[in-house]
Amino acid sequence: MKASRQNHPFDAAALKRAFPSLADASLHYLDSAATAQMPEVVLDALRRFELQARANVHEGLHRLARAATDAYDEARGRAARFLHANSPEEVVFTYGATSAINLLAHSFGAQLEPGDEILLSVLEHHSNLVPWQRLAERRGIVLRFLPMTPEGRLDLAWLNSELTHRCRLVALTHCSNVTGAMTDAAQVVAAARAVGAKVMLDGAQRAPHGPLDVRKLDVDFYVFSGHKTYGPTGIGVFWGRRELLESMPPFMTGGQMIEAVTLTKATFRPPPRRFEAGTPPIAAAIGLGAALEWMQALDWHAIQMHELRLTRRLLDGLASIAGVRVLGPLDTHDRRGVVSFSVEGFSAEEVCRCLDTRGVALRGGYHCAQPLVRGFGVDGAARASLAPYSVDGDIDVLLGGLEELGGTR
Numbered sequence: 001m002k003a004s005r006q007n008h009p010f011d012a013a014a015l016k017r018a019f020p021s022l023a024d025a026s027l028h029y030l031d032s033a034a035t036a037q038m039p040e041v042v043l044d045a046l047r048r049f050e051l052q053a054r055a056n057v058h059e060g061l062h063r064l065a066r067a068a069t070d071a072y073d074e075a076r077g078r079a080a081r082f083l084h085a086n087s088p089e090e091v092v093f094t095y096g097a098t099s100a101i102n103l104l105a106h107s108f109g110a111q112l113e114p115g116d117e118i119l120l121s122v123l124e125h126h127s128n129l130v131p132w133q134r135l136a137e138r139r140g141i142v143l144r145f146l147p148m149t150p151e152g153r154l155d156l157a158w159l160n161s162e163l164t165h166r167c168r169l170v171a172l173t174h175c176s177n178v179t180g181a182m183t184d185a186a187q188v189v190a191a192a193r194a195v196g197a198k199v200m201l202d203g204a205q206r207a208p209h210g211p212l213d214v215r216k217l218d219v220d221f222y223v224f225s226g227h228k229t230y231g232p233t234g235i236g237v238f239w240g241r242r243e244l245l246e247s248m249p250p251f252m253t254g255g256q257m258i259e260a261v262t263l264t265k266a267t268f269r270p271p272p273r274r275f276e277a278g279t280p281p282i283a284a285a286i287g288l289g290a291a292l293e294w295m296q297a298l299d300w301h302a303i304q305m306h307e308l309r310l311t312r313r314l315l316d317g318l319a320s321i322a323g324v325r326v327l328g329p330l331d332t333h334d335r336r337g338v339v340s341f342s343v344e345g346f347s348a349e350e351v352c353r354c355l356d357t358r359g360v361a362l363r364g365g366y367h368c369a370q371p372l373v374r375g376f377g378v379d380g381a382a383r384a385s386l387a388p389y390s391v392d393g394d395i396d397v398l399l400g401g402l403e404e405l406g407g408t409r
Contacts, residue, residue: 010302016389026359028394033177033338033385034363035227036208038291042231045290049283057282058256058273072282075289076272079237082292083222084213090245092238092272093285097204098127100223100238101171103275104200105131107248108169108221114140117167119197121146121154122375123176126368128202132171142166148375152179152328159191167197174222175205178369178383179328180311180338182206189218198244204228208387209307209336210300211292220244226284231291235284238275245271252277303388310386310395311337317399323406327376337386340367343405348380351405355382358401360394 016022018039022029029037053067060066073088080088094100118132122145136143144162147155154172163170170192175182185201192199200221203212207224214222221244226235240248250257250268254277259267268274311332318324323344329335343351348364355362363383366373373381384398 010299010306010388012306012389012391015298016391019389022389028358028360028397030384030386030390030394030398031361031363032208032387032390033205033228033383035233036230036387037389038230038232038287039294041294042287042290046232046283046287049286054283056279068282071286071289072280075285078289078292079239082211082296083237083239084211084215085239086215087242089270089272090239090242092240092245092275093280094223094236094238094275095234095281096227096236097202097223097225098236100236101127101200101202102131103238103251104171104221104223104240105135106251107275108198108244109135109139109141110249111247112139112141112168115142115166117142117144117164119144119146119162119167119170119172119192121172122148122371123152123154123173123179123181124171124369124372125173125177125202125204126370127204128171128173129371146172148372151181151330152176152372152376153181153334154183156184156187156191159188163191163195163197165195167192167195169198169200171200172202173205174201174203175209175336175338176328176369176372177205177338178340178367178372178381180205180335180340181329182334182336184334185217185219205336205338210298210303211296214239226288226291229288229291230295231288232281232284235281235288237288240271242271245275250274250277254278256280298388306388307337307386307390308332310390310392311335311339313392313395314339314384314386314398317395318402321399321402321406324402325378327373327378327381337390338383339385340373340381340383342376342378342381343402346405348382351382351402354405355398355401358397360398360401362398 019037021037055064055068057069057072076088079091149155198220203224222239227233257277259269327340352362352364
């Protein structure tokens with residue numbers, strides 16, 4: 001799937017053919033920030049598991065159980081390689097990024113004291129906001145917030161004033177699911193280290209755009225979702241530094257994570273199994289492992305250039321249509337192909353329904369980031385989001401539909 005960067009531009013149309021769900025030429029799928037489509041190799045991995053290794057993992061001794069355990073463990077290894085983690089034991093499988101952040105809020109939060117602080121921002125998805133609100137209610141934790149700039153980026157000029165020596169964790173989006181703006185992780189980590197705080201990045205919108213290196217990022221925790229990274233639904237990844245995971249109590253209890261149990265007491269296995277109570281999402285994890293391995297074989301430099309070019313086309317096209325307002329940066333510097341916009345005279349739902357009649361799949365509403373969207377002074381927005389399989393024709397049909405909609409104003 002890789003191509004020479006010098007001689008062969010990225011062929012999105014060829015890659016798109018690896019996605020059976022995109023075979024319908026009338027479908028212009030621009031909702032990958034909500035759920036990406038799955039390539040054939042992931043579907044093949046799921047089918048192989050269900051036909052050749054459908055069994056529970058870890059405790060089984062028969063052939064199918066051994067095959068299931070081997071495939072599940074290999075999926076964890078693939079996730080570790082995708083993240084450039086030090087060890088597969090630093091990778092915990094969850095049911096999504098939301099599940100991963102709730103795990104962190106419960107287990108890391110159990111170690112915090114009243115008056116301790118957590119730094120968030122107004123750009124956060126509800127999944128990186130509400131769990132901390134609940135923790136603050138339970139344990140008397142103080143939540144502080146970074147504001148955003150007028151163009152919808154994190155205003156890191158407030159870092160020094162909002163970070164105090166009571167801060168125990170900085171939990172921020174790595175890439176906004178509304179504005180597409182990337183967070184300057186290096187600046188955040190340096191400021192957090194200066195006051196002794198840990199750092200978690202919500203990578204749900206960053207992970208779909210290529211492999212990561214958590215060691216270079218120098219963060220303490222990282223989360224992402226499988227269904228946004230070309231894998232199945234119901235699976236996510238929670239990565240943490242091994243020493244931190246070992247210090248954290250379990251989130252859920254039950255089978256799989258028990259070391260020993262009596263009628264009155266239980267001890268728990270070391271991470272990652274300590275955090276994987278019950279039967280894990282085995283098939284979904286195996287599918288995600290296949291998706292991450294597939295992603296690592298791609299030429300992400302070429303893909304990034306392709307996505308930036310399409311993002312530029314989309315931003316320029318939206319700017320040319322009367323009554324359309326982009327919520328977020330108008331340039332392509334440190335941003336991904338997630339573009340939210342409002343159309344004067346129409347609700348987000350009306351925009352999405354109109355475009356759907358032309359085969360364009362968009363997302364409309366608050367995008368689970370109500371404080372952020374309302375911060376722009378609008379009551380919802382439509383959102384187009386790009387992926388490696390996005391092509392110029394998708395942008396053309398979207399812009400044509402918006403021009404037609406504007407003509408009915």
